[in-house]
Amino acid sequence: MSRKPCCIGEGLKKGAWTTDEDKKLISYIHDHGEGGWRDIPQKAGLKRCGKSCRLRWTNYLKPEIKRGEFSSEEEQIIIMLHASRGNKWSVIARHLPRRTDNEIKNYWNTHLKKRLIEHGIDPTTHKPLASNSNPTVAESLTPLNAPSSDKQYFRSSSMPSLSSPPSSGFNPTCEVSDISNNDGTQVQGCSLSCKKRFKKSSSTSRLLNKVAAKATSIKEILSASMEGSFSASTSLFNGFTEQIRNEKDSSNATLTNTLAEFDPFSQSLYPEHEINATSVLGMDQGYDFSHFLEKSQNEDKNMNVEYSHDLLMSDVSQEVSSTSVDDQDNMVENFEGWSKYLLDHNDFMYDTDSDSLEKHFI
DNA sequence: AACAGTCTCAACCGCCTCGAG
DNA sequence: TCTCGAGGCGGTTGAGACTGT
Numbered sequence: 001m002s003r004k005p006c007c008i009g010e011g012l013k014k015g016a017w018t019t020d021e022d023k024k025l026i027s028y029i030h031d032h033g034e035g036g037w038r039d040i041p042q043k044a045g046l047k048r049c050g051k052s053c054r055l056r057w058t059n060y061l062k063p064e065i066k067r068g069e070f071s072s073e074e075e076q077i078i079i080m081l082h083a084s085r086g087n088k089w090s091v092i093a094r095h096l097p098r099r100t101d102n103e104i105k106n107y108w109n110t111h112l113k114k115r116l117i118e119h120g121i122d123p124t125t126h127k128p129l130a131s132n133s134n135p136t137v138a139e140s141l142t143p144l145n146a147p148s149s150d151k152q153y154f155r156s157s158s159m160p161s162l163s164s165p166p167s168s169g170f171n172p173t174c175e176v177s178d179i180s181n182n183d184g185t186q187v188q189g190c191s192l193s194c195k196k197r198f199k200k201s202s203s204t205s206r207l208l209n210k211v212a213a214k215a216t217s218i219k220e221i222l223s224a225s226m227e228g229s230f231s232a233s234t235s236l237f238n239g240f241t242e243q244i245r246n247e248k249d250s251s252n253a254t255l256t257n258t259l260a261e262f263d264p265f266s267q268s269l270y271p272e273h274e275i276n277a278t279s280v281l282g283m284d285q286g287y288d289f290s291h292f293l294e295k296s297q298n299e300d301k302n303m304n305v306e307y308s309h310d311l312l313m314s315d316v317s318q319e320v321s322s323t324s325v326d327d328q329d330n331m332v333e334n335f336e337g338w339s340k341y342l343l344d345h346n347d348f349m350y351d352t353d354s355d356s357l358e359k360h361f362i
Numbered sequence: 363a364a365c366a367g368t369c370t371c372a373a374c375c376g377c378c379t380c381g382a383g
Numbered sequence: 384t385c386t387c388g389a390g391g392c393g394g395t396t397g398a399g400a401c402t403g404t
Contacts, residue, residue, distance in 0.1 A: 016372070016398080038389070054390075055373065090392060105393075106371050 013047045017056055021046055025053055026061055059102045066098035070107055078104060078112060083126040 013021075028044035034057070037050035046053060059065075070078070074096055081092045089101035089108075096104065113123040122129050 014374075036389090049374090051375095051390085052373075058391095060372070087393065101392075102372080109394095110370055 011047055012049055014052075017060075021048065022056070022061060025057060029057060029061075055102075059100045064098055065100060067103075070099075070111075074099070075112065078108060079116075079126075082108065082112075082123075086124075 024044050024046055025040070028040060032043075037054040039050070040046070040053050041048045041050055044053070048056075077095055078092055081088075081095060085091055087105075089105040093099055093101040093104050108123075116123040116126075117129070120129050121127070
């Protein structure tokens, strides 16, 4: 026995909503509130299915909905959550205030998914694509088909954190040096489409770098914390903690912002001649993990949360780990929960094995 | 200018979940 | 415990916009 359609009726309108219909719906909900969607069309004078009204309201008309381009932080959250949760758009949407699940789903399907594939990463499993014969993290994030001269260019410290030209659709005749830096300097001597592709893809590379950095760094953090201190071999984390130590205005910094700014693949952090995992930064002394935890706690207390960091951490950790945290407001514990997840799932996104990581930096 | 191919995203479809009775 | 139905969810579609030739 099949379920009957929610809306059976002659003359029900379908397709794009008109301004007039929008006004009627907004006016009705303004006066009567949400809910009772089945009755709303009739009461509001709309020839629409109640379900259609609900979707129109929740995905488009709701006043608090944020529209427009996704920020890099939002993209990071989407990728991280998708890696752990899959196509749970409503769950992901809960961590991105004012974004709808439909919008996130569309953005994933039309932008992020495509870009991950371009970088040789399976958007479903978040692992390197089989055809890439197990590329390493760095290889996955490095331009595979860019001219060597361009690769060299992107290693230049003159373009901090700009790590990759587009892996597809990249026009080798387009002079990279003519393209804008991240500070928004005017682009010159390059076609509009080229600029757009470049901007989009280079931003993706930075994003992927950041996500990879989080995965590897968090794993390092927890590994080291279990041992009590950090050794020189955890050079990646040394850079990470150093970055945190150097944060001058921690009062307004969020943990996400701090993490987002750490980019182990950035040449500004690791000049080419220093890229060697056993001697990066030349730090031999151990690091006290409590420093990081304390800072995280302070930031958590002070930060003006734009995104649901605590919710993000607790939600993920609780659902994927049997040793879930009890105190959802405790950022550190939640952070550890998320870290534990990463540790428990070594195949989280990439091969984060420290040996292979070292190889990337030699 | 015209056409074809591609992209974007609002909207729809059908199944699922869960609370009320 | 079972049934029903409203609301929620994820996958898919297709019209319009955009881009390339």
